[in-house]
Amino acid sequence: MEIDELVIYDCPVCEGAALLEEEGNSYYVTCMECGCHSVNVNFKSEDQRLDAAKRTVDLWNRGKVIKMEPGE
Structure with missing residues (x-):
């Protein structure tokens, strides 16, 4: 399996599209x-x-x- 084959669900908060990002030596x-x-x-x-x-x-x-959210 490659990284581009990973299935990312929609956002659990708003159901918007989600994206896997690489930053330095980490992912989010x-x-x-x-x-x-x-x-x-x-x-x-x-x-x-x-x-x-x-x-x-x-x-x-x-x-x-x-x-x-505001106040957090």
């Missing part, structure tokens, strides 16, 4: 509509890259998201 998923996101999952080598992407998508698909 973000909602294109409301801006909520997953935690960053780090990787240290190329061998760990796919596993980090899979773990990030799995957390998102389970509804483990960070939503920033």
Whole structure:
């Protein structure tokens, strides 16, 4: 399985489209509509890259998201 084959569910908060992003040596998923996101999952080598992407998508698909609202 490759990173582009991972299935990312719609946002659990607003049902908007979600996108897997790479930032430095980590991945996170973000909602294109409301801006909520997953935690960053780090990787240290190329061998760990796919596993980090899979773990990030799995957390998102389970509804483990960070939503920033006024006052939080």
